[in-house]
Amino acid sequence: MGLPFFPVIGVYDLGGLRQPTSSNPHLLKVQVREGASLWVGKCCWICSDPYTVLKEYVCYRLAKILDLPVLDCQILKDGARFWFAVPCIKPIDNFLDGFFLGSENADIIPGMLAFNILVANTDQHEDNILLEHISDDPLKHRIWMIDFSHALYERGRATLPQDLTVYDCLPLDVANGVITGLHNFEPFLKKLSLIDGNEIVEVVESIPKELIKPGYDVAREELAKFIIDRQRNLEDMLKSAKIFFPNWR
């Protein structure tokens, strides 16, 4: 991850998103030298949960290692503030199950569901899945996972959830539409089994200091252990929820 990145020249509210729990993402404009000129960013000084930004960093890095569809993240600098940011993409107008299943990368859906269980994400509902508009004729779009602000730690605290069930982590409003056919978890479980614990430790150890609000650092060893334990248990966790995946095995 390159740091510092080229400077932010405009910071704009995304507007209309100010619910009490919102991480208050902002639209960030940067000078175009490479990559995108418009980004969506979160800042640890602005999010209501001071851990949001580091959760995003860890989950984006892990998702990338697991070949899941997450946008390329960057840290953007805006004066004294740093933002965890991803390119702003153009979504399709409305999210429909049919579009979701017809996405050009729909084969990643089981991995996406399983990943939410891995990182204890309780918030991967439709607003946190972007369907990028690629073309109208033929109709083409692509799934991107966003928003891990409700993953890993309990909201607003550096406390790892111990009693979260698989059901808590399954975005059922999304999953219900796909659960009848698409649940071949094997490719994802295979990939996950190939990840060395040291890689997970490296991700957790590498959280950039710019993303940590002073006074709100986290216990790295404990966090890595939490993820590694869930990596080991994921297959069993999925089996325990088999009622949702009748066609799996």
Ligand SMILES: Nc1ncnc2c1ncn2[C@@H]1O[C@H](COP(=O)(O)OP(=O)(O)OP(=O)(O)O)[C@@H](O)[C@H]1O
């Ligand atoms: N890269 C992006 N490109 C286009 N739109 C985006 C992008 N990232 C976020 N958005 C839009 O902004 C909305 C809010 O972003 P996000 O889900 O990351 O934060 P949030 O929901 O405010 O966080 P929290 O879950 O903490 O309340 C998304 O639902 C989506 O509509």
Ligand SMILES: [Mg+2]
């Ligand atoms: Mg969201």
